[in-house]
Amino acid sequence: MSGAVCGRCGATRPYNGSAAPDPFGHTLLPPARLLRRYAVMSYYKHHIFFCLNERSNGEACCAQHNPQQALDHCKSRVKGLGLAGPGGVRVNKAGCLDRCAGGPVAVVYPEGVWYTYVDRSDIDEIVDSHLKEGRVVERLLLPPDVGR
Secondary structure, eight states: OEEEEETTTOOEEEEOSOOSOOTTSOOEEOHHHHHHHHHHTOSOSEEEEEEOOOOTTSOOOGGGGOHHHHHHHHHHHHHHTTOBSTTSEEEEEESOOSOGGGOSEEEEETTTEEEEOOSHHHHHHIIIIIIITOOOOGGGBOOTTOOO
């Protein structure tokens, strides 16, 4: 027997292969089925995080590129387009995302798409193309080998 999670209360219990509810209405879901269930029920369609980390030792960091202004602009555009909120888009700040050499950076989930940007028009393009239409902005993609 392997472990499973109750779809009703979240308790972990041994899984016997049956999806039938027990006498108390608890339905055990095997881990793969549970993941599919919650992937469909995502609270936000897109969640974008802007790195605002500042390093005091002089190393490269996103804070050197005024990311707060980009985050504020993104949040304003998302709200203005009516995309904000459950089932839509959430804009958040983040600490170090460990991709400092490509800064400033932002990442969009659930896709895990990493962007670098220069100005407000880049943010507008990310909002209009990716967050609104679901199309990745290829010209702003952060190369996968760029790290700290």
